[in-house]
Amino acid sequence: INYTTYDTRRDQDVINPKTWHCNIMVLSDCGEPGTHYRYAKVLGIHHVNVVYIGGPYHTVHRLEFLFVRWYEVVHADSGMTTLDRLRFPPLDSEEAFGFLNPADVLRATHVIPCFSKGKRHEDGRGLSSVAGDKGDWRQYYVNRFVDRDMLMRSHYGLGVGHVYS
Numbered sequence: 259i260n261y262t263t264y265d266t267r268r269d270q271d272v273i274n275p276k277t278w279h280c281n282i283m284v285l286s287d288c289g290e291p292g293t294h295y296r297y298a299k300v301l302g303i304h305h306v307n308v309v310y311i312g313g314p315y316h317t318v319h320r321l322e323f324l325f326v327r328w329y330e331v332v333h334a335d336s337g338m339t340t341l342d343r344l345r346f347p348p349l350d351s352e353e354a355f356g357f358l359n360p361a362d363v364l365r366a367t368h369v370i371p372c373f374s375k376g377k378r379h380e381d382g383r384g385l386s387s388v389a390g391d392k393g394d395w396r397q398y399y400v401n402r403f404v405d406r407d408m409l410m411r412s413h414y415g416l417g418v419g420h421v422y423s
Contacts, residue, residue, distance in 0.1 A: 271366035298326035
């Protein structure tokens with residue numbers, strides 16, 4: 259994933275669904291106050307070759323997309339200043355999974371399990387091997403202090419090289 263750093267330089271993040279480097283952030287479109295980003299775990303990186311046959315010529319287009327499992331924001335108690343907290347919605351929720359254009363990804367993000375809340379499945383068995391939920395924790399923290407760029411992203415609107423639309 260190519261991105262612009264806080265000091266207007268170019269950098270890259272590597273996303274690998276088989277490792278802990280699988281979490282991403284995108285701009286939020288939900289319009290909820292205080293929520294500027296959405297977070298997701300990348301389950302797969304795919305492409306398809308699509309042939310358009312609607313005109314006189316057959317044109318082939320390569321479409322790249324990510325298969326993701328969305329996180330949902332856990333709102334903290336009022337008056338508390340903490341790291342942003344996330345959790346996975348139930349697997350049968352319509353908001354649990356989605357497809358995403360890789361160009362919409364702002365960058366990889368560092369998500370830390372909230373160990374004090376415990377694991378979602380105490381027996382270590384999940385419900386879906388595709389979702390990989392056997393190791394899910396009940397909640398996670400978004401580590402906005404992992405580097406300077408992530409810190410500036412948490413101060414929405416102040417990152418010089420950041421795109422906000």
